[in-house]
Amino acid sequence: MTAAARREVIETAATEVFAERGYPGAAIDEIARRSGVTPPVVYDHFASKRDLYRRLLERHFAELREVWRRHLPGDDPPRERFARSIDAWFAYIESHPFAGLMLFREASGDPDVDAMHAEVAARSRAAILPLFAAEPGAEGLAGSVIGEGLEMAWVVLRGVLQGLAIWWTDHPGVPREQVVATAMNSLWFGFERVTEGEGWVPLD
Amino acid sequence: MTAAARREVIETAATEVFAERGYPGAAIDEIARRSGVTPPVVYDHFASKRDLYRRLLERHFAELREVWRRHLPGDDPPRERFARSIDAWFAYIESHPFAGLMLFREASGDPDVDAMHAEVAARSRAAILPLFAAEPGAEGLAGSVIGEGLEMAWVVLRGVLQGLAIWWTDHPGVPREQVVATAMNSLWFGFERVTEGEGWVPLD
DNA sequence: CCCTTACCTAACGGATACTAGGTTAGCCAG
DNA sequence: CTGGCTAACCTAGTATCCGTTAGGTAAGGG
The missing domain is CATH 1.10.357 (Tetracycline Repressor; domain 2)
Incomplete structure (x- = not known):
């Protein structure tokens, strides 16, 4: 998947998880899992959890x-x-x-x-x-x-x-x-x- | 301090911390500190963080x-x-x-x-x-x-x-x-x- | 003198943000 | 075709924090 597409997938998944769990309850692990990817990939696109949020x-x-x-x-x-x-x-x-x-x-x-x-x-x-x-x-x-x-x-x-x-x-x-x-x-x-x-x- | 009084102090402190930080952000450590006490004392009065909440x-x-x-x-x-x-x-x-x-x-x-x-x-x-x-x-x-x-x-x-x-x-x-x-x-x-x-x- | 009560120190176990470094697969120059 | 570069993704950690517990101390009342 291209970087831009993956980034979009991560943003969608992250919005869901932040909505369901709130900021501290949202685990990068779960955001990554719902994006079909492992956590380090999230950090290829966003500097930190805060940055993503x-x-x-x-x-x-x-x-x-x-x-x-x-x-x-x-x-x-x-x-x-x-x-x-x-x-x-x-x-x-x-x-x-x-x-x-x-x-x-x-x-x-x-x-x-x-x-x-x-x-x-x-x-x-x-x-x-x-x-x-x-x-x-x-x-x-x-x-x-x-x-x-x-x-x-x-x-x-x-x-x-x-x-x-x-x-x-x-x-x-x-x-x-x-x-x-x-x-x-x-x-x-x-x-x-x-x-x-x-x-x-x-x-x- | 009597158990009942301590319990009241803890409830007041916990309400503050839950209000400021939300459930996952509220640390038992801080609740205890604001109650003038160490974390185990909280567990003398409440079975768990969830129970307290x-x-x-x-x-x-x-x-x-x-x-x-x-x-x-x-x-x-x-x-x-x-x-x-x-x-x-x-x-x-x-x-x-x-x-x-x-x-x-x-x-x-x-x-x-x-x-x-x-x-x-x-x-x-x-x-x-x-x-x-x-x-x-x-x-x-x-x-x-x-x-x-x-x-x-x-x-x-x-x-x-x-x-x-x-x-x-x-x-x-x-x-x-x-x-x-x-x-x-x-x-x-x-x-x-x-x-x-x-x-x-x-x-x- | 003992027992209860309020509180402590010290640690365990699990979760979590984040990282170091490697692997694979496609693309492109020669 | 081929060798190498890049880009996407991975495995395997590390360090930290946090809920919770085990076990002990010290003070006060009977």
Whole structure:
């Protein structure tokens, strides 16, 4: 097998194993075995386990980032663009279930690896948030009663999508439209309400 | 130190280490060191690393379950009870930040441990979901256009709370009311809309 | 004075990231 | 055809870490 093809096979296998076992639980031995190869071959392509992991993080986060960049901006009504983005997002998860699982595994056990994960994830956030900030009415979000408005909205968005994505991989029979509908129903009312300036639920 | 006190110290230290490093990354050595003790002492109190982990899962999940059980049922308007429950939930996270982090770490790397985690978490879900199902209008949720209605609502709820909880531990300066307000604003509109029979966002 | 209790030192065994060095198979110059 | 070079892959380790255990010490109470 050519080096490039082997490298691709290893990356696919490694994504699976990292998703299933997490960073410390993923053994190079098993990654190699699933790639039809012995461990030293992995080191012909990647300098270390960390290097391999970083490479996969960069790749999958970039692909997911691209989903937002391609579907969110536009001239259609916000709700349609938002719905399409979420649909495309789950379509990516559907075709790359292990990539999603790997990205959403929060903590690895290795502080350096955690820092790496946080750094790459922060780059994604920095790329995607401006797309939302460009929406009309977004200043309502940013300046709302909630101090860290945009940032916390991001946390909520991420929490819902991530939770549904993980749940979905355990319930593969559920059609994508249902998952997308749940995400929309959970997220849309809040965004709509704020961007239209109707304000927030008051705190008693 | 008495055995009971030492055991408590070890449980606290272990919760911290599991939260910071995840199951495979947590070393008995470090748990022991933070407990002011050597590793064999840990084994005087717990049969194994897995046993210690299970014990902590049971304990913290039970405490969080109790929060819902105490605050959600009642005769006040649903929104107030829901808001109070969420406030109490984040109050628990505030006083037990490591417990929250430990519970929300999805995957451990060890299949047996993952199964254990899933089992205890499922017990919590089974205890809390009926509280929501008892709400007037909940049949709208369960029988909605979304097939697995209640279950997916649970996933969303959990996703939002978990995301905010993790974010909050990284931003300790943010007052609890702001986090609670964000959670309410993210979750309440959807629930309200469905339980009042106003239906869902249609899918285009 | 002994026995229990809390804790220790020292080590074993297994797993794991990573490496040194060799083997095979195809390709290409002569 | 042939000899040698390269590229893909291998066997066989090494060093380290980690869960766990065996067996012992020391202090305090009865």
